Amino acid sequence: MRFLPEDLSAALVTEELAFTAARDALIAAADHQAEVFPAVLGHGSEQRNRFTVKSGASAQLAGVKIGSYWPGNADRGLPRHNSLVLLFDQEHGRIGAIVEAGVVNAYRTAAADAVAADVLARADATTLTVFGTGHQALYECAALARVRPLTTVHVVARDRQRGEDFLTRLAERGLTGRLTPAEQACGDADVIVTATTATAPLFDAAWVRPGTHVAGMGADAQGKQELPVELLTTARLFCDLPAQAVRIGELQHVAGLVGDGTLTLTAIGDVLTGQAEGRRGDDEITVFDSSGIALQDLFIADALLQAAATEKEAIS
Missing domain, CATH: 3.40.50.720 (NAD(P)-binding Rossmann-like Domain)
Known part of the structure; x- marks a missing residue:
């Protein structure tokens, strides 16, 4: 399983990468190359703390994005919004990649x-x-x-x-x-x-x-x-x-x-x-x-994983 932590995903994301991923995702959704499933909205033990689960699948990608909004974080000097994207290994049904995407979500x-x-x-x-x-x-x-x-x-x-x-x-x-x-x-x-x-x-x-x-x-x-x-x-x-x-x-x-x-x-x-x-x-x-x-999240997570692999190859 691949893991892209917040600091690395934030360092890799660019407006150009996000724009391309968003455009591809929106085209896929409209062209019926993919499916977006109904979003599930929930809240934490305190009802003001909310989260959303969005999922989808395309010909190449399937996964889930969990977005959270904890308003009290502002008083702790922490971001109120956070995001986590899980991509399936579609051959075995296990999670193949996890991308922490707090900053990335804003770009997306x-x-x-x-x-x-x-x-x-x-x-x-x-x-x-x-x-x-x-x-x-x-x-x-x-x-x-x-x-x-x-x-x-x-x-x-x-x-x-x-x-x-x-x-x-x-x-x-x-x-x-x-x-x-x-x-x-x-x-x-x-x-x-x-x-x-x-x-x-x-x-x-x-x-x-x-x-x-x-x-x-x-x-x-x-x-x-x-x-x-x-x-x-x-x-x-x-x-x-x-x-x-x-x-x-x-x-x-x-x-x-x-x-x-x-x-x-x-x-x-x-x-x-x-x-x-x-x-x-x-x-x-x-x-x-x-x-x-959700397709926006899956496409940008995949683009970031590709960027991370390319950077690793360039360094090695």
Whole structure:
């Protein structure tokens, strides 16, 4: 059995590796080359401590990702989020590889949004608005800067000091940020990303100008919500996996309208393979619901194992 500890997986992961793995995983999901099984949500002995088990299989890979969220870790100076990926040895049914993927998970999640933005955001998009100042928000900004030449990042922060600290971290990555009220930030944005744990809309649909691309990644469990329903009923809707998006993603809040055919929901993998249209005009508002699928974890874990093997060969 191969084991990739946290320090090594964090050292090996890059935005390019994550982008390629996410793109391949999303294509596999949409092309029916693979299967994603329903996510299982649970909690620890203390109910505020939560975890998710996501599993899937492709022609080459099968396995499980366990993601945890322990909010009290912040007071201990530890990450609130952690992640572990288990890949099966499919010949014998034993675990063939274990990859600790706490930092990797942030790259993986942001990469999916970047893959979607690459085909859905306007080609001339330069202004990003991000809701949230936590760990994931920074990776979202960095990943999106890879696919669009961002000149300004508007940061919507609940706490000003956290917002100021976030601007410093953005600057360290070569990105120019500013703290901006939500309505102005939405009105000025070419791309909006929400990276929070919200359970109610963060902004009004009327604040979003024509031509904007919106990515919601915080909704990954029942009851979570970042985007207004009015936006979902007027924008063109895309997601990583339709069956999951309407169950635990942002689109759970319009699941009935998707189910009866009132709203059309398109898997981003179909856009990537040319089976469906992406953006159809500069005035169109697009929404990508990123609830996170197991195939992303399996593909990036496999890519990291390959990178580790290559590095070992280079050293030897």
